[in-house]
Amino acid sequence: MLPGSMRAEARKTITDWPGYRPTDLRQLEQLAEELRLGALYYKDESARFDLASFKALGGAYAVQLVLREMIEAKLGRPVTLEDVDRVRHPEVASTITVVTATDGNHGRSVAWGARRFGCNCEIFMHHQVSQGRQDAVEALGARVRRIRGNYDDSVHAAAEEARANGWLVVSDTSWDGYVDIPRDVMAGYTVMSSEAMDQWPMPEPPTHVFIQGGCGGLAAAICVDMWDRYGDRMPRLVIVEPVSAACLHESARLGMQSRVDITTESVMAGLSCGEVSLIAWPIIASGASDFLAITDEPIGPLMRRLAREESIVAGESAVAGLAGLTEARKDDRLWTRLGLSKESRVLVYGTEGATDPEIHRSMVGVMGT
Numbered sequence: 378m379l380p381g382s383m384r385a386e387a388r389k390t391i392t393d394w395p396g397y398r399p400t401d402l403r404q405l406e407q408l409a410e411e412l413r414l415g416a417l418y419y420k421d422e423s424a425r426f427d428l429a430s431f432k433a434l435g436g437a438y439a440v441q442l443v444l445r446e447m448i449e450a451k452l453g454r455p456v457t458l459e460d461v462d463r464v465r466h467p468e469v470a471s472t473i474t475v476v477t478a479t480d481g482n483h484g485r486s487v488a489w490g491a492r493r494f495g496c497n498c499e500i501f502m503h504h505q506v507s508q509g510r511q512d513a514v515e516a517l518g519a520r521v522r523r524i525r526g527n528y529d530d531s532v533h534a535a536a537e538e539a540r541a542n543g544w545l546v547v548s549d550t551s552w553d554g555y556v557d558i559p560r561d562v563m564a565g566y567t568v569m570s571s572e573a574m575d576q577w578p579m580p581e582p583p584t585h586v587f588i589q590g591g592c593g594g595l596a597a598a599i600c601v602d603m604w605d606r607y608g609d610r611m612p613r614l615v616i617v618e619p620v621s622a623a624c625l626h627e628s629a630r631l632g633m634q635s636r637v638d639i640t641t642e643s644v645m646a647g648l649s650c651g652e653v654s655l656i657a658w659p660i661i662a663s664g665a666s667d668f669l670a671i672t673d674e675p676i677g678p679l680m681r682r683l684a685r686e687e688s689i690v691a692g693e694s695a696v697a698g699l700a701g702l703t704e705a706r707k708d709d710r711l712w713t714r715l716g717l718s719k720e721s722r723v724l725v726y727g728t729e730g731a732t733d734p735e736i737h738r739s740m741v742g743v744m745g746t
């Protein structure tokens with residue numbers, strides 16, 4: 378579903394991008410002690426390129442691959458990913474438009490890729506996405522269109538406009554008949570999980586990985602990567618979503634891919650997604666062990682705590698996995714059911730930094746500016 382060759386190509390290509398460096402894996406010693414865990418590590422994506430989220434690895438990489446394919450088709454001869462990266466065919470690239478829907482981070486990644494590789498970019502955002510997130514995308518030269526409705530409506534609107542205008546959809550979620558590009562996006566994400574596993578400092582792998590879910594692409598990418606590396610010793614994968622957008626939880630409950638209607642937007646904007654990615658679901662269904670849905674309540678306090686005690690700039694969606702863990706601690710039965718104990722070695726992914734600095738400031742204070 379996400380073969381090793383695709384993941385290896387993503388790693389080779391992305392680690393060649395200017396400015397690449399692995400993000401930090403931070404030990405949260407004090408919190409581990411308080412939760413009575415053996416160890417707790419936080420993969421901090423706040424310094425991922427200039428985009429401050431792991432999404433930089435997915436959308437931009439998929440733009441690079443799709444441009445190679447389009448340029449090859451137009452020139453009638455092979456073109457390398459390096460040719461695309463160095464913009465060696467600007468006359469062709471500049472005739473191509475990529476489009477996606479976003480609640481911020483994925484669109485920013487696609488816009489960043491489009492600007493670097495010399496093509497045009499259109500971004501669809503629903504009306505509740507913050508102005509700060511729109512500004513960040515526009516600063517990369519993309520055109521933003523606002524739509525009524527929620528994230529899922531913006532996905533449909535982007536696909537429709539793409540059909541009407543001959544644009545290329547570079548989405549992080551997949552649906553019937555549209556799977557190849559989202560798979561490339563997921564291949565990009567695996568760069569983050571392989572970095573984390575290379576950095577893991579203990580002789581034994583993590584016992585648990587808590588990962589936040591939007592459409593599920595991220596969780597599925599991590600799942601495949603861990604499966605490959607650890608096989609039977611694969612850590613227990615716990616998916617955490619906002620209660621208002623718990624489509625993976627609902628799918629697990631019903632035993633089939635399902636959707637939920639989003640009526641309230643969570644503060645975890647990146648996770649506010651009601652439709653599961655088609656290619657992510659079978660991976661998650663067989664690889665994830667547990668599904669938690671959390672309210673927004675623990676998000677602000679955890680962001681502040683990480684800022685104060687660890688000098689970590691963590692965005693609203695970044696702390697969701699960690700919040701799943703701290704909320705579970707409050708319920709002994711759940712803690713035991715999750716197999717958590719003082720022997721546990723837990724890895725969480727802090728998937729974004731201050732991707733909207735104003736929101737971050739309002740929730741944390743001066744940190745994250």
Ligand SMILES: Cc1ncc(COP(=O)(O)O)c(C=O)c1O
Nearest residue numbers: 482591592593594595647728729
């Ligand atoms: C910061 C952040 N974390 C996690 C996710 C979830 O990723 P996915 O939608 O692939 O499940 C997103 C999605 O936009 C995000 O922006």
